[in-house]
Every structure is written in structure tokens, then in C-alpha cells.
Amino acid sequence: MTSSIRFAGRAGLAWRTSAVLGAGVLALAACNGDSGAAPADDEPTSEGSSSAAADNGDTGNVEIRFSWWGSDDRHTLTQEVIDLFEEKNPGITVVPDYTDWGGYWDKLATTVAGGDTPDVMTQEERYLTDYANRGVVADLAELGLDTSMVDESVLTSGTIDGKLAGVATGINAYTIVADPQMFEDAGVEMPDDETWTWDDFKQISQEISDALGDGMYGVQDYGGNEAGFNIYARQHGESLYAEDGTLGYSDATLESWWQDLVDLRESGAMPDGSRSVEIAEGGPEQSLLGTNSGAMGFWWTNQLSAISSAAGRDLVLLRPPGESEFDRTGLYYKPAMFYSVSATTEHPEESAKFVDFLINDPEAGALILSDRGLNANTEVRESVSAQLDPLEQQAAEFLADVADEIVDGPPAPPNGAADVPEITGRINEQVLFDTLSAADAAAQFTSEANAAIGQ
Known part of the structure; x- marks a missing residue:
């Protein structure tokens, strides 16, 4: 009998809780059969239909379905990867x-x-x-997946209740993107990112704003992404989420983090609320860095090329402030996305073989490059580095440089965490417009986040 292997991927930062919960109780008892969901009008309709997964009988061929999401460019690239896998795996x-x-x-x-x-x-x-708690995904370790060249902290991020529920497709880091030209224009030295503190960061941001005048800023608001707070909390020996699925920080730490943002705005180092909201809605292209009106911002390493392209000049990556200020560092590798295998697949061996190919095969890595994050397999990442564009190479070098400084990976977010980005952004806007103090924002965030994760 044949079966379908489906693969799914992501690009973007929109989160939709209803996608997980809206379909009701997940039916786990049924074995993964040959029929698939009817494709949408813009999806493949011949090979991707349920009839394509029919029993090939005497041919002995196994048909596996590979599903993902993304742009047309990703679809084209992924087909090339599929062709290579089929060439290497007859049958x-x-x-x-x-x-x-x-x-x-x-x-x-x-x-x-x-x-x-x-x-x-x-x-x-x-x-x-x-999905792991509902029993939907298999333990990749039990399937024998080779993860020997994936950093242990990255594996931790996909490990739930001791089982490897997902292996990272690639990695990013949330850190500072800076414009050396803006620093030069302001007459401010670039910081030593191995030693600078949060107070240094605030002072430098204000110095740049003061030197460059109206409409120019030291830093863009970064309060709408909870990844920034997670780094700050980890530096303080805490974490956004704890291993047991609860919140892992104190309100005092969250208040301190939001108070830094209030201080930056009030000093003029960061735009006011209206401008910050407008900038955030525009993405990298309309960011302060992208429009040559700001010197720094927190971004993911894989966004360096897009922001540099918008800016019309090369930008650089810096460690977040505070990495040497406390007892431990906060920076971590974030999996861009994960590959998981169904717990009910009829073809676990072929499923694991396909995932192994995607993360461990150098030729596959040479095709994928940075499409799904910089490869989580360190050997493959190094082997394809020469094929990356210069800014992607800078990102790869940055991730390699900080490897010895990363203590661990944060626990996997608990059920309900998909609601937290919306909560973060909404409360941050209230801080930006002074309708919530830093202390009240921390208390409200904790209350709402606890409700979202069922605490």
C-alpha cells in the first residue's frame, strides 16, 4: 500500500490560534490513510489529489506526500529538492x-x-x-533520525516531555541590526557588543538621536516582539516560559524591560507611539533602518538582507546588550520551523528518511540554502556558506561566533502560546501611548498570558 507524506513550512510572523483549535477534537485513532484534503484552487490538483496516493501494487513504489507553505519561489525550490530526493531514493x-x-x-x-x-x-x-501533547507527532529519536550535527540547544527547543517532537529546519537569532553609517554621521562609536550593557544601549541610542536631530532616532521600538523580553529574562536567570509550561519570569523583570522602552521614548531616542505603530506595520522596508532614519533595531538574523536592501547599504549584526552584564547570556538559537513526522504514518521509515535528507544531505542543503533558516546541521551550514550572499554569510558567521556563548535553548512554548504575540503587541501599544505604565503592563501581560496558556 502507498501512503501520503505531507510536509509543511512557514514564512512570516502571523499566528493563528484558531487554526489549531477551530477544527475541534483531533482524531488520532484513525491510521493515516491514502486520501488527502482536497487542494485549493491555487494548489496542485493532479499529483496532490487523493487519487495520486493510490496503491501502486506491483510496482512496489511508495508515494509520499510533502506539503508546505510559502511563496512561489519556495514552491519552485522545493520541487527541485523533491526531484533530488527521488533521484537518490528510487522507489x-x-x-x-x-x-x-x-x-x-x-x-x-x-x-x-x-x-x-x-x-x-x-x-x-x-x-x-x-500537536505533541495530542499525540499527533512521533518521537523522531525513536525513528532513528540522525541529529548528531544539530546543536543540543536547538534540539531542546523541539523536545517535549522527553520526546523529539520536531527537528529544526534551520535557525535564526533575535539580535541587533545596526547601521554603521548612521553611527558615523552621528559621531558615535560603534559599541563593543561583547561588553555593552543595557544602560550603554540606552545612552548610545540617545546620543545618536541628539546628534542627528528631528526625525532621526537611535533605535526602533522593539516591545512588540516577546523574543526580546525572552532574551532579557534569560539574562536575569528567568525565561518567558518555564520547563513545566508555566510562565517563567517575575513581573519585576518584565516591568524593568518595559520601563527601558518608556525611557527610550521619553528621551527621544525612539519615536513616539504613533510613529512607532506606523513603522511596525510597514515591516523591514519601512523600518527606521530601511528608511535610513534610525541606527539600530531588533530583528531576526534572517532579515538582515531584506533590511540592508531597503536601506541601500550594508548593515551589521550585533549581540544584544547585556550579554556580559549578568550571570548568564540570554541569546539563543530559534528554530525557523520544525519538521515533524506523524505518529500514525503508515511509512515511518520513509518519513524519517525524507526528514534526514532535508536536514543532513549536503546537496539538499545547497538547494535550500537559507530558505528555511540557516541550516540547523552545522556541517551542512558550513559546506554551503560559500553559496550564500555576503549578508547571509555574515548572518552565518554571527551564529557561529556566538555558539560558545549560548547557554541553552528556551523550553518549547506551551499550549496557547500562539496567542501571546497578539497580547504582546497590544499591550506594548498601550505602553507606547501611555495608557499603561510599565508596572501595569507587566501585570496585565502576565494575567492575559496565563489565561492563554491555561494557568
């Missing part, structure tokens, strides 16, 4: 099944609820725990 045919990010989580929840769980699926960290 396994990979059927593409893709959609865009907007419809992915609804589709995944629906197929799982219908007993048609993708054999190989891509997960995002905020949803992985939910």
Missing part, C-alpha cells in the same frame, strides 16, 4: 502539496481532525507543543 515518489501561510493551520487542523494527518509536517514553535 519513493514525493507528491507535492502546498498552500500559503494564511490557510496552512486551518488546513492542518482539519486534516488531523479527519484522521488524515500529514506524514511529514512542518510545525512552528508556538503550535508544536499542542
Whole structure:
């Protein structure tokens, strides 16, 4: 008999809780069968349909379905990867099944609820725990997946209740992107990112704003992304989430973090509320860095190329402030996304073989490059580095440089964590417009985040 292996991937930062919960109770008892969800109008309709997964009988061929989300460029690239896998693995045919990010989580929840769980699926960290706790995904370690060249802290991020629920497709880090030209124009020296403190960061930001005048700023607001606070909390020996699935920080630490943002805004080092909201809605292209009106911002390392392109000049990566200020560092590797295997797949060996190919095969890595984050396999990442563009190479070098400084990876976010980005952004806006103090914002965030994760 043949079966379908489905793979799913992500690009973007929109989170949709309804995608996981809206399909109702996930049906886990049914074995992953040959029928798939009907493709949307813009998805493959011949190879991706349920009839494509029919029993090939005397041919002995196994058909596996590989589903993902993303842009047209990703679809084209992924087909090349599929072709290479089929060439290297005669007897396994990979059927593409893709959609865009907007419809992915609804589709995944629906197929799982219908007993048609993708054999190989891509997960995002905020949803992985939910699917793992429901028994949807297999333990990749039990399937014998080779993870010997994946950093232990990265594996931790995909490990839930002692089981490897997902292996990272690639990694990013949330850190400072800076414009050396802006520093030079302001007459301010670039900081030593191995030693600078949060007070240094605030002072430098204000010095740049004061030197460059109206409409120019030292730093862009960064309070709307909880990853920044997670780094700050980790530096203080805490964490956004604890190992037991609860919140892992004190309100005092969160208040201090938001108070820094208030101080930056009040000093003029950061734009006011209206301008900050407008900038945030515009993405990298409309950022302070992208419009040559700001010297620094917190961004993911994989966004360096896009922001530099918008700026029209090369920007650089810096460690977050405070990495040497406290007893430990806070920076961590974030999996761009995860590959997971269905717990009910009829073809666990082929599923694991496909995932192994995606993360461990140098030729596959040479095709994928940075499309799903810089490869989590350190050997593959190094082997393809010469093929990356100069800014991607800078990101790869940065990630390698900080490897010895990263203490560990944060625990996987608990069920309900998909709601936290919206909570963070909404409360941050209230701080920006002075409708909440830093202390009140911390208390409200904790209350709402606890409710979201069922605490």
C-alpha cells in the first residue's frame, strides 16, 4: 500500500490560534490513510489529489506526500529538492502539496481532525507543543533520525516531555541590526557588543538621536516582539516560559524591560507611539533602518538582507546588550520551523528518511540554502556558506561566533502560546501611548498570558 507524506513550512510572523483549535477534537485513532484534503484552487490538483496516493501494487513504489507553505519561489525550490530526493531514493515518489501561510493551520487542523494527518509536517514553535501533547507527532529519536550535527540547544527547543517532537529546519537569532553609517554621521562609536550593557544601549541610542536631530532616532521600538523580553529574562536567570509550561519570569523583570522602552521614548531616542505603530506595520522596508532614519533595531538574523536592501547599504549584526552584564547570556538559537513526522504514518521509515535528507544531505542543503533558516546541521551550514550572499554569510558567521556563548535553548512554548504575540503587541501599544505604565503592563501581560496558556 502507498501512503501520503505531507510536509509543511512557514514564512512570516502571523499566528493563528484558531487554526489549531477551530477544527475541534483531533482524531488520532484513525491510521493515516491514502486520501488527502482536497487542494485549493491555487494548489496542485493532479499529483496532490487523493487519487495520486493510490496503491501502486506491483510496482512496489511508495508515494509520499510533502506539503508546505510559502511563496512561489519556495514552491519552485522545493520541487527541485523533491526531484533530488527521488533521484537518490528510487522507489519513493514525493507528491507535492502546498498552500500559503494564511490557510496552512486551518488546513492542518482539519486534516488531523479527519484522521488524515500529514506524514511529514512542518510545525512552528508556538503550535508544536499542542500537536505533541495530542499525540499527533512521533518521537523522531525513536525513528532513528540522525541529529548528531544539530546543536543540543536547538534540539531542546523541539523536545517535549522527553520526546523529539520536531527537528529544526534551520535557525535564526533575535539580535541587533545596526547601521554603521548612521553611527558615523552621528559621531558615535560603534559599541563593543561583547561588553555593552543595557544602560550603554540606552545612552548610545540617545546620543545618536541628539546628534542627528528631528526625525532621526537611535533605535526602533522593539516591545512588540516577546523574543526580546525572552532574551532579557534569560539574562536575569528567568525565561518567558518555564520547563513545566508555566510562565517563567517575575513581573519585576518584565516591568524593568518595559520601563527601558518608556525611557527610550521619553528621551527621544525612539519615536513616539504613533510613529512607532506606523513603522511596525510597514515591516523591514519601512523600518527606521530601511528608511535610513534610525541606527539600530531588533530583528531576526534572517532579515538582515531584506533590511540592508531597503536601506541601500550594508548593515551589521550585533549581540544584544547585556550579554556580559549578568550571570548568564540570554541569546539563543530559534528554530525557523520544525519538521515533524506523524505518529500514525503508515511509512515511518520513509518519513524519517525524507526528514534526514532535508536536514543532513549536503546537496539538499545547497538547494535550500537559507530558505528555511540557516541550516540547523552545522556541517551542512558550513559546506554551503560559500553559496550564500555576503549578508547571509555574515548572518552565518554571527551564529557561529556566538555558539560558545549560548547557554541553552528556551523550553518549547506551551499550549496557547500562539496567542501571546497578539497580547504582546497590544499591550506594548498601550505602553507606547501611555495608557499603561510599565508596572501595569507587566501585570496585565502576565494575567492575559496565563489565561492563554491555561494557568
